Amino acid sequence: MAGYGYELPEGRVGECWLISAHAHGVSEVNGGEFRGKTLQQLWQEQPGLFGNPPAGKFPLLIKLLDATRDLSVQVHPDDSYARKHEQEAYGKAECWYVVECEEGAELILGHTAATKEELESMIHTGQWTDLLQRIPIQPGDFFFIPSGTVHALCRGTVVLEVQQSSDATYRLYDYDRRDQNGRKRELHLKKGLDVIQVPHIRSMEERRTLKEGENLVETLTENSQFSLRRIQLRGELSMSPHRTYALGNLLKGSAHLITDGGIHPLKQGDSFLLPHDLGDYSLRGHAELFITEPAPAKGYNMRRQAKAAVDLGGTNLRAAAVLSDGTIGRMLTTQTFAHLGPDYVIHNMIQLLHSLQSEWAFDSVGIASPGPLDARRGLILNPPNLPGWEMIPLKERLESALNLPVHIENDANAAALGEALFGAGKGKQSVFYMTVSTGIGGGFVYDGRIIRGAHSCAAEIGNMVIDPHGPEHPLLNRGALEVMASGTALNRRIQKELSNLDGAAALFRSAADGNSAAKQMVEEFLQSLSIGIANIIHVVDPDLLIIGGGVLQSKDWFWEPLLQKVQPYLYPQLRDKVEIKPAALGGNSGLIGVAHLGRQL
Secondary structure (H helix, E strand, C coil): CHHHCCCCCCCCCCEEEEECEECCEECECCCCCCCCCEHHHHHHHCHHHHCCCCCCCCCEEEEEEEECCCCCEEECCCHHHHHHHHCCCCCCCEEEEEEEECCCCEEEEEECCCCHHHHHHHHHCCCHHHHEEEEECCCCCEEEECCCCCEEECCCEEEEEEEECCCCCEEEECCCCECCCCCECCCCHHHHHHHCCCCCCEEECCCEEEEECCEEEEEEEECCCEEEEEEEEEEEEEECCCCCCEEEEEEEEEEEEEECCEEEEECCCCEEEECCCCCCEEEEEEEEEEEEEECCCCCCCCCEEEEEEEEECCCEEEEEEECCCCCEEEEEEEECCHHHCHHHHHHHHHHHHHHHHCCEEEEEEEEEECCCEECCCCEECCCCCCCCCCCECHHHHHHHHHCCCEEEEEHHHHHHHHHHHHCCCCCCCEEEEEEECCCEEEEEEECCEECCCCCCCCCCHHHCECCCCCCCCCCCCCCEHHHHHCHHHHHHHHHHHCCCCCHHHHHHHHHHCCCHHHHHHHHHHHHHHHHHHHHHHHHHCCCEEEEECHHHHHHHHHHHHHHHHHHHHCCHHHCCCCEEEECCCHHHHHHHHHHCHHHHC
């Protein structure tokens, strides 16, 4: 930590409180007319510097954390619980920007329990390995950690932490370590269990980057407590006034802050206040800076307009606020735990949407679901990966709970619409989308509208026969495209014939290395897929065919051979005429598409 310009006391120092008005560590002004004043004194005596906020405590605290060993697993309360039980003005939502970390570093974020009862049982029986979710990290990663989230930094990691001004922490697990007197550290399991979010919900935002000359301004988060931007300064950058005030931290390099009042040098390790009445200013230099702003005071309506979208999957349940340009403002993800039945899943779906509504104003909700379903009546019929979901009136139940119109669509159709409107098919009249993942599905969009067919079964390409003598399937045609070329089919063959290989990616690598059995399997996979693609092109004749899904993670190994195999199966007049592209929106195609379903209804 000394490498960031801070003078440190002797011994191990795990964190520096860079900007704080908290009683446990108050920052002091070290220059200018307020030199010697604490930040808390400024907050109380000079409210104009902060835009005359309502009376109360300074809301933010900024730290640099250096984890030289695994830190204890903990959770923080929200505002109401902290006020009631800890006499703290705020709970603690926070975020981490990974400044540096060792190779192979990870952190703990979230847990695997589906219910409070399961969580309590796993904690009391010490099943920490199974309970805690570990995430590999690298420098530049960013994580927003709402109150109620189980988390911990692991060794070899330095992060910038921006948080609410609170020191309320409930320690759940400290790896049974003992101090020099043989005592374990105190745990706070009762309060921790009170506040832990179950099931775990991960909150993510799209990082938005604005390039100004050689400078980059990256918005890392805009949430209901604060916003944080990272600035990569490579010259001079003009900055607009802030809504109230802002806090700055320079971690690398050096710069000058240029205002009407003069030029102020900034060096590595400096923290600074940008007061409310500063006006326009600029930054000049070569540096990495972070600018934090508080959220608007209560009473200010900061809810932004967006469209709500839900992706109901067999493994994960995702809800998002999708903006009019197709970007995602915020996405919440949890495990579906489909085996617990529709009531459990629908309850969690409603909770995710209510959570988003604290920041976003919605006029409708779109649900992307696996089929079969009845989109017109809003019924989930009997999807194979959602056991117990038979004739579930999802539209009716959600409209009753949310008091908003709800639209339901097959997930492949939703992904097709997303790619057609905002992804690889943007600007094209006729777009066919196929997903190659656990199964194979499709969607056809013409003039921005989904073509569903007379019985809502258009583009069900997974059941298209490729080889009438191929493998049998309990629900699909013998030798159907999904049976021959889905990720599930490929992995089944790998396990049966090449069990030494771990999945599709390993198969493609082995084929590239010359393994004859692997090459034969890849050849047959591409053969089946190319026949299916050619059949689609002959039936639909689209401007563009887009391929998405999990198998595309390995596309670098097979994309060009696949395109070459398609051409001989096409009429001569179609060869090299229909574009074939990978999906541009990744796993978010369905969310983005279903959010905008209302525009065509």
